[in-house]
Amino acid sequence: MIAKELKEEVYKCIKCGICLTPCPVYNLLRFEGASPRGRVQLIKKILEGKTELSENFQSLLFTCLLCETCTANCPSGLKTDRLMKAMRAEIQERLGPEWQKRTLGNFLGDKRRLPFFLFCERTRESLLSSPEGKSDLLADFEFPRPGCKALRQQVPEVNPAPEAKGKVLYFTGCATNYFYPDVGKSVIKVLNRLGMEVILPRGQMCCGLPLFQAGGRKKALKNIRENLKLFNRKDVDAVVVDCAACGAALKKEYAHILEEMGEDATPAKELAKKVVDISQILARTDLEKWLKPVPQRVTYHDPCRLGRSQGVKEEPRNLLRRIPGLELVEMAGAETCCGGGAALPWEHPELASGISRNKVQSIRETRATVVASGCPWCRRQIGENLDQDSIRVLHPVELIAEALGDT
Amino acid sequence: MLSPDVLLKFISIVGPERCRTSREDLLAYSYDAYVNEFLPDAVLLPKNTAEVAEIMKVASAQNVFVTPRGAGSGLGSGSLAKQGGVVLTFSMMNRIVEINTANRYAVVEPGVVIGEFQRAVEKLNLFYPPDPGSANVATMGGSVVMNAGGMRGVKYGVTRDYVLGLEVVLPSGEVMQTGAVTAKDVTGYDLTRLICGSEGTLALVTKVIVRLLPKPKTKRTLQAIYNRLDEAGNTVARIIEAGIIPATLELMDKTIIKSLEDFLHLGLPLDAAAVLLIDVDGEPETVEKQANRVAEFCKSQGARDVRVSQSEKENEQLWVARRAAFGAIARVRPTCIIEDATVPVSLLASAIKKILEVGERNRVQIAVLAHAGDGNLHPFFLCDHRDKEEMARVERAMDELVDYAMSVGGTLSGEHGIGIAKSKYLPRQLSPASLNLMRGIKKTFDPQGILNPGSFLEHRA
Numbered sequence: 033m034i035a036k037e038l039k040e041e042v043y044k045c046i047k048c049g050i051c052l053t054p055c056p057v058y059n060l061l062r063f064e065g066a067s068p069r070g071r072v073q074l075i076k077k078i079l080e081g082k083t084e085l086s087e088n089f090q091s092l093l094f095t096c097l098l099c100e101t102c103t104a105n106c107p108s109g110l111k112t113d114r115l116m117k118a119m120r121a122e123i124q125e126r127l128g129p130e131w132q133k134r135t136l137g138n139f140l141g142d143k144r145r146l147p148f149f150l151f152c153e154r155t156r157e158s159l160l161s162s163p164e165g166k167s168d169l170l171a172d173f174e175f176p177r178p179g180c181k182a183l184r185q186q187v188p189e190v191n192p193a194p195e196a197k198g199k200v201l202y203f204t205g206c207a208t209n210y211f212y213p214d215v216g217k218s219v220i221k222v223l224n225r226l227g228m229e230v231i232l233p234r235g236q237m238c239c240g241l242p243l244f245q246a247g248g249r250k251k252a253l254k255n256i257r258e259n260l261k262l263f264n265r266k267d268v269d270a271v272v273v274d275c276a277a278c279g280a281a282l283k284k285e286y287a288h289i290l291e292e293m294g295e296d297a298t299p300a301k302e303l304a305k306k307v308v309d310i311s312q313i314l315a316r317t318d319l320e321k322w323l324k325p326v327p328q329r330v331t332y333h334d335p336c337r338l339g340r341s342q343g344v345k346e347e348p349r350n351l352l353r354r355i356p357g358l359e360l361v362e363m364a365g366a367e368t369c370c371g372g373g374a375a376l377p378w379e380h381p382e383l384a385s386g387i388s389r390n391k392v393q394s395i396r397e398t399r400a401t402v403v404a405s406g407c408p409w410c411r412r413q414i415g416e417n418l419d420q421d422s423i424r425v426l427h428p429v430e431l432i433a434e435a436l437g438d439t
Numbered sequence: 440m441l442s443p444d445v446l447l448k449f450i451s452i453v454g455p456e457r458c459r460t461s462r463e464d465l466l467a468y469s470y471d472a473y474v475n476e477f478l479p480d481a482v483l484l485p486k487n488t489a490e491v492a493e494i495m496k497v498a499s500a501q502n503v504f505v506t507p508r509g510a511g512s513g514l515g516s517g518s519l520a521k522q523g524g525v526v527l528t529f530s531m532m533n534r535i536v537e538i539n540t541a542n543r544y545a546v547v548e549p550g551v552v553i554g555e556f557q558r559a560v561e562k563l564n565l566f567y568p569p570d571p572g573s574a575n576v577a578t579m580g581g582s583v584v585m586n587a588g589g590m591r592g593v594k595y596g597v598t599r600d601y602v603l604g605l606e607v608v609l610p611s612g613e614v615m616q617t618g619a620v621t622a623k624d625v626t627g628y629d630l631t632r633l634i635c636g637s638e639g640t641l642a643l644v645t646k647v648i649v650r651l652l653p654k655p656k657t658k659r660t661l662q663a664i665y666n667r668l669d670e671a672g673n674t675v676a677r678i679i680e681a682g683i684i685p686a687t688l689e690l691m692d693k694t695i696i697k698s699l700e701d702f703l704h705l706g707l708p709l710d711a712a713a714v715l716l717i718d719v720d721g722e723p724e725t726v727e728k729q730a731n732r733v734a735e736f737c738k739s740q741g742a743r744d745v746r747v748s749q750s751e752k753e754n755e756q757l758w759v760a761r762r763a764a765f766g767a768i769a770r771v772r773p774t775c776i777i778e779d780a781t782v783p784v785s786l787l788a789s790a791i792k793k794i795l796e797v798g799e800r801n802r803v804q805i806a807v808l809a810h811a812g813d814g815n816l817h818p819f820f821l822c823d824h825r826d827k828e829e830m831a832r833v834e835r836a837m838d839e840l841v842d843y844a845m846s847v848g849g850t851l852s853g854e855h856g857i858g859i860a861k862s863k864y865l866p867r868q869l870s871p872a873s874l875n876l877m878r879g880i881k882k883t884f885d886p887q888g889i890l891n892p893g894s895f896l897e898h899r900a
Contacts, residue, residue: 107766
């Protein structure tokens with residue numbers, strides 16, 4: 033059931049339409065049902081019992097990127113994204129998840145099965161294949177090739193720093209752990225250099241965001257509880273994340289979900305106080321003295337989950353500006369979603385790459401050699417759509433690690 | 440209900456993707472920014488004039504009602520299928536066809552969003568002045584058929600003053616050109632200006648030619664802050680009387696200020712009774728002088744403080760705020776009915792007083808916004824449409840306000856149009872002769888009455 037306070041949200045929509053023009057999905061599809069206003073009005077009709085939850089509605093609801101642009105622009109302060117997420121959960125409850133999503137859920141929800149699943153995806157023997165062939169859920173989805181060894185297999189649980197000045201927990205997230213272990217190594221290297229002991233608690237699970245964005249809140253509860261138990265530690269200074277999506281989950285979504293499900297959200301709120309994006313924790317340090325020049329022209333893309341969900345916009349930019357020799361150029365519409373949000377590349381691959389086209393165009397216009405972005409899903413989506421270009425997509429922390437050199 | 444046969448014909452024109460009939464799609468086109476809702480039987484999304492013409496040929500042959508729609512930001516159900524039939528929406532006809540810098544005109548398709556068009560021409564140092572509050576939502580086509588006004592009306596006039604010509608599809612399906620790209624054109628009746636403001640009852644606009652101005656070199660935004668609402672109203676009358684013509688002259692009362700501040704946190708004065716938001720634009724030296732003069736003027740009329748914005752970004756933020764006023768007011772109550780009666784500007788202060796009186800008498804919360812410079816009031820009636828008793832009081836208050844506006848030589852609607860929101864008041868302003876003539880014009884364009892049925896002309900008391 034949708035929480036009572038969210039139900040009232042629909043009456044905040046005065047139908048002014050300010051959310052239409054900035055919505056990347058509406059901009060491409062150009063019909064009202066695919067706009068935030070349209071979806072909110074449909075949700076209102078459903079809540080008022082004036083229309084049924086239908087498959088057609090479900091498909092409209094899942095054309096949304098959950099990029100939060102509408103929420104940020106709504107003059108009356110309607111929390112559109114929260115309403116959409118709650119509605120997705122409601123749909124899962126009432127209509128039952130599509131089986132592929134359920135399968136995906138089973139794997140992302142289990143720490144032993146996930147690497148196996150990814151291994152299978154890599155070998156193209158998809159577990160989501162049906163007898164008729166590969167499932168359409170993942171047919172057009174190019175998984176990034178997981179590294180041979182996951183980050184948490186490559187590095188020890190505790191990474192001490194000489195003359196340690198502090199201790200942090202590092203929530204690696206699945207993407208860094210399995211796909212981009214170099215990002216993780218950069219995080220550890222930079223934090224170690226700054227005198228911080230970095231602990232990667234064994235047993236950490238997927239943050240659950242892909243699950244609950246797809247509506248699988250109940251499924252995600254296990255992940256949430258497990259992670260809260262592991263990371264709510266009094267003896268550490270911070271919980272560091274390098275992934276925008278995991279950060280948004282730990283800082284905001286956990287508490288929202290628990291509250292809306294009528295569970296105790298106190299541990300989630302406790303944890304949220306300690307969670308910092310890697311760019312935030314580095315902003316407080318005097319890195320400069322260590323940094324060697326990195327002569328690159330870099331443009332920065334704001335991940336929705338970092339810029340809008342967490343309000344972290346300046347820190348990554350300032351971090352990049354501190355690297356000598358690095359030239360930071362702003363692209364047009366840096367805050368616009370790249371099209372990689374909320375599993376859209378799986379659900380509607382053409383729509384997602386249509387949205388990416390504008391992003392890629394803005395990137396090319398900057399003539400940058402590197403796009404920096406602290407979100408693996410943006411990285412995947414942008415990287416894929418840059419295709420022929422020689423522009424590299426990197427996490428800002430990788431550039432910092434590069435500037436630190438080998439020593 | 441449309442027969443399957445008719446639907447197949449529409450599908451053969453636009454394809455199944457752009458002929459939408461699912462329950463969800465119909466619901467999503469059942470509303471605009473006003474309170475009433477009407478469910479269409481189908482939604483068509485044509486991509487070009489030829490498709491629109493084909494649609495109208497089918498519609499006229501089969502007697503199908505067609506209601507045109509831009510972005511659905513209207514405030515009077517003008518773009519809703521009030522008697523069923525098809526909603527024809529122009530959201531996919533959204534190309535800027537041409538911006539002609541040599542002759543300073545542009546040709547656009549109807550679905551282009553006004554704000555996007557403004558930004559496109561401003562990049563070329565040109566300027567399209569019509570600027571309704573909803574410019575970032577509303578479309579060029581919508582603003583033409585509604586003859587939208589907006590915030591720059593006081594200096595630059597309204598949409599009608601910029602439309603040079605149109606391409607339209609008549610209800611019969613014939614395509615017709617009106618006007619020309621030249622600034623002067625007295626060839627025949629002025630059908631361009633007749634269709635402009637016709638609320639989509641005469642023809643479907645498929646292209647718009649507008650004239651452009653050179654972009655003013657500088658702009659300065661002032662905020663004059665008042666402890667008393669009537670002093671703000673008086674200042675407006677005095678400014679106009681003194682022959683100062685600012686580019687915009689907007690009045691916001693404390694309720695509006697508070698909801699905007701809640702939204703954007705710009706540091707608006709929460710303890711003020713009213714703020715005048717004033718733009719002056721033009722050559723840098725003139726702007727400087729005029730800004731000072733306006734500031735002095737406001738102070739002499741009781742403004743406790745006048746703030747001058749220091750940067751383009753600050754200007755921009757203030758106008759983002761002003762544009763959000765309608766949406767932001769939903770923070771106070773879920774439903775907002777905007778009146779837009781317009782009075783001679785010298786009466787602005789007494790009109791505001793009257794609004795407050797009417798609100799008090801009917802126990803209706805009213806927030807006051809105004810395109811003050813041209814006497815265009817926007818009292819926001821704040822209510823909850825789920826409360827029938829309250830809505831009855833709102834209606835009574837509106838009646839009284841209309842009576843007042845009529846009694847002082849004002850007009851029913853300055854810029855939002857009549858739609859169904861104000862059709863019952865129409866005979867108070869238009870004589871039987873005038874109404875008959877209008878109905879005759881309608882009949883000439885649309886003998887079958889298939890275009891936007893149920894609109895303002897059809898209301899009979």
